[in-house]
Amino acid sequence: MKHFKKYLMLLALVIALPATAQAAGKSAYTQCGIGAMLFENDATLAVVSNVIWDSGTTALTSAAASEDTCKGSAASAALYIHETYSNLEEETAKGEGQHVVAVLNIMGCESQSHANIIGSIRNEFAKSVSDASFAEKSTSMKAKVYSDIVQNKVTTQYAAQCQVI
Amino acid sequence: MRKLFFILCLGCCYSSAVYCNDDIDDVIHYAVANKLHESDYWRALLHYKSVSQSTPYSWESEISTPAFFISEAGKTEPLSELLATIRAIYSEPLENHNAHAQCLFVARYQWLKKNIQWRTKPPLVNCKKYKEYSSNGHVDSVSVIFATGFLGNPASYYGHILIKLNNKRDYNASGLLDQVMNYGAVVPDNENGIVYVVKGLFGGYDSVFSHEKFYRNNHIYVENELRDMWEYKLDLTEDEVEQIVAHSWELLGKHFVYYFSRENCAYRMGELLELVVNEPLYSRHAPWSLPADVFERLIKIKKADAPLVKEVKWIPSRQSSFYRKYQLLNEKQKSIVGLLANKLEFEADAYSKATAKDKAIAIDTLFDYFEYRMTLEKHNTTLKNKKLRLIRERFLISEKGGVESSQALQPAPPHAGPVSSMLRYGVYTNSLLGTGISLRGRPAYFDALSLDEGRMPNSTLTMMDIELALLNDELTVKRFDLVNVETLNVSQTGLPGDGGSVWRMNIGFANQNLGCVRCEVFKAEGGIGRAVKLFSGNTMLYAMAELGAQTEHEDSGTVAWASHIGLIGHLQAAWKSRLIIGYKEYVNGTQTGNNIVKWENRFGISRNWDIRLSYEKNLESEFYFGAGFYW
Structure with a gap:
């Protein structure tokens, strides 16, 4: 993993402070990627390490942080959300877009329900975004907020429309 | 051969108790008798290359991962590997079915099934991991993706190739969740730049196939590196798609030796596609392989009179997406964008x-x-x-913005752009030296006056560009550019932070000036500046400040600064012109500074030829007329 150690140390310092308290229950966001492999019991570091993706170009490095280490749709969605957060943020604000649809597809949600689910996620995420503290969050933590909203929606309000594994 | 056959059959009896019977012997006998190991397809699956041109041929696989071979001698003996594969296919699966040969070498198994009539079928094996990889058989088409050149990494200057396995299920209409094959060098962290170039050129790195979901490639190329991607969807049969999927699976994690110039992504992806495309997708003779050339060949191939490429789709980078959306705005919307x-x-x-x-x-x-x-x-x-x-x-706005088709205002695709290799014949007359003839050639890629389609307009990206001159019966190298890059990134919108920067880098050697022969100096130059757009189209005016180092010629000095202004654009559709006026002075030499003027012209709009006419003044003056051919 490119610059793994260096980034890990830096990001740990930057992110660990504001993100002191993770939910006690396991978040899918910390169950995938090398984060879960290395820091199974430390949600913060797990999230941090999940940030460390090779930004490679033609050259490749090991594919340690792949979906092989992420089992289940919730974990796949968390990986996906982390990677595409900037697109998801925009498309959720717009109320439509292919990246948002792809999240719901990963979660196994029926296409007929997509508009309603996106609307519901939009309402919830708008509240998070409007909070003054949201601006202080790192991108990975913003992605976690988004991930938690999505998973909450598809496992509760829209559980019948989404066959979450 | 017969002796080998019996030894291998004996091995079969020890290794597969249940299937050690006459049927397996029959299969092996059939395979040997029909010389399946000499088939082109078997050699392609094993990536064998001939290492001896004299008869009998000897072979060696280009894959260096031992696990790719079932037989210990499999790397160099196609027959041995074939027989070992048959035996392994018949072996009883252990607890982990995914480790069985039928699962690890799916393409080999599929091909053997088609080419051998077995009386006893091999055992049923549940290849769960392969099913996951192949989306449980839901891959219905294959796309080849061209990621346009990236100037942030020399290995990516000429673009990159990916192969996308398209999942036919409706829910994946965007393709973001499709599986993508990638191929590239394995480079250690923090590799020194010079070491990187040298090892990349001379086989110092391993390279490997990997896979990931398309959304990740989309993020890296489109978002992080601002590179457009072009998806070329192929018209393949179900069986052909299955072959690509199966062999790509076999290749995952397998190591090759990487050579930046030839055995690169274009070469390996071309090889993979050639399993089902019966025409060469990379040059068998040239010492280089370029991604753009693969697409150039793909677009020309016909299958039963229909084009092999059935669809070309543009996937714009963030930058391109912004430009496209901006162009689609009305004046009122543009004023809002300008304000905000x-x-x-x-x-x-x-x-x-x-x-x-x-x-x-x-x-x-x-x-x-x-x-x-x-x-x-x-x-x-x-x-x-x-x-x-x-x-x-x-x-706060519930209104939809309107989803414009991503194909609106689509630029010309890469296969409509400049053809990579060039040879130009010319004649020149020098005010001091007289009249001579010149021959100039390069393997890649385009210069400032090349066709603007399918590339960043007005920019230069050439490598190994050499010009020979014959003057007064003396043959000399007039110039040689190892690499010459110049980007003229003009602002498209006038908004803050949008474009306007220019830079160039040149490493090579050339005559010190136009007033001498055999006066070559090695040089490395770089420059930065600003550009503005003039009129409509791609006409631009720019200014650049430069610094360079070179070997000395007649106490010229070794460090020089220079500056120039340039004007480039089309005077007619078939006439593109560039005027450069500059000044160069040495920091540590005794020679005085001198003015440099260059006026270059290209005539013609063909992808295969053009006419060049130029005037240059650098102490002496020189006129040039040449005809260039591209392939």
């Missing part, structure tokens, strides 16, 4: 009194604008905050 790009004054009349639709469209355009700028200005936290304020504002 400079200062987020949502209370200003131009914005607050606009319709919800206009607000939505303007903000959606600005999302791309800010993301594009954030990519270039990674440490500018102001941009990040502005984007968040826009997001908050967008949440």
Whole structure:
């Protein structure tokens, strides 16, 4: 993993402070990627390490942080959300877009329900975004907020429309 | 051969108790008798290359991973590997079915099934991992993706190739969740730049196939590196698609030796596609392979009189997406974008009194604008905050912005752009030296006057560009550019932070000036500057300051600074021209500074030829006339 150690140390310092308290229950966001492999019991570091993706170009490095280490749709969605957060943020604000649809597809949600689910996620995420503290969050933590909203929606309000594994 | 056959059969009896019977012997006998190991397809699956051109041929696989071979001698003995594969296919699966040969070498198994009539079928094996990889048989087509050149990494100057396995299920219409094959060198962290280039050129790195979901490639290329991608969807049969999927699976994690110039992504992806495309997709003779050449060949191939490429789709980078959206705006929307790009004054009349639709469209355009700028200005936290304020504002607008087709205002695809290799014959007359003839050639790629389609207009990217001159019966190397890169990134919108920068880098050697022969100096030069767009189209005016180091010639000095202004654009559709006026002076030599003037012209709009006419003054003056041919 490119610059793994260096980034890990830096990001740990930057992110660990504001993100002191993770939910006690396991978040899918910390169950995938090398984060879960290395820091199974430390949600913060797990999230941090999940940030460390090779930004490679033609050259490749090991594919340690792949979906092989992420089992289940919730974990796949968390990986996906982390990677595409900037697109998801925009498309959720717009109320439509292919990246948002792809999240719901990963979660196994029926296409007929997509508009309603996106609307519901939009309402919830708008509240998070409007909070003054949201601006202080790192991108990975913003992605976690988004991930938690999505998973909450598809496992509760829209559980019948989404066959979450 | 017969002895080998019996030894291998004996091995069979020990290794597969249940299937050690006459049927397996029959299968092996059939395979040997029909010389399946000599088939082109078997050699392609095993990546055998001939290492001896004399009869009998000897073979060696280009794959260096031992696990790719079932037989210990499999790397160099196609027959041995074939027989070992048959035996392994018949072996009883252990607890982990995924480790069985039928699962590890799916393409080999599929091919053997087609080419051998077995009386006893091999055992049933549940290849769960392969099924996951192949989306449980839901891959219905294959696309070849061209990621345009990236100047942030020399290995990516000429673009990159990916192969996408398209999942036919409706839910994946965007393709973001499709499986993608990638191929590249395995480079250690923090590799020194010079070491990187040297090892890349001379086989110092391993390379490997890997796979990932397309959304990740989309993120890396389109978002992080601002590279357009082009998806070429192939018209393949179900069986052909299955062959590609199966062999790509076999190749995952397998190591090759990487050579930047030839055995690179274009070469390996070309090899993979050639399993089902019965025409060469890379040159068998040239010492280089270029991604663009693979697409050049793909687009020309016909299958039963129909094009092999059935669809070409543009996947714009953030930058391109922003430009496209901006071009689609009406004047009112442009004024809103201009207002908010400079200062987020949502209370200003131009914005607050606009319709919800206009607000939505303007903000959606600005999302791309800010993301594009954030990519270039990674440490500018102001941009990040502005984007968040826009997001908050967008949440207040329920109106849809309107999803424009991504194909609207689509630029010309790569296969419509310049053809990579060039040879140019010319004649020149020098005010001091007389008249001579010249021959210039390069393997790649384009210069400032090349066709603008399918590339960054007006820019230069050439490598190994050499010009020979014959003057007064003396043959000399007039110039040689190891690499010459020049980007003229003019602003398309006039908004803050959008383009306007130019830079160049040149390493090579050339005559010191136009007043001497055999006066070559080695040089490395670089420059930066600004450009502005003039009129419509791609006409631009730019200025650049440069610094260079070179070997000395007649006490010229070794360090020089220079500056020039340039004007480049089309005078007619078939006439592109560039005028450069500059000045160069040495910092540490005794020679005085001198003015440099260069006026170059290209005539013609063909992809296969053009005419060049130029005038240059550098102490002496020189006129040049040449005809170039491209292939």
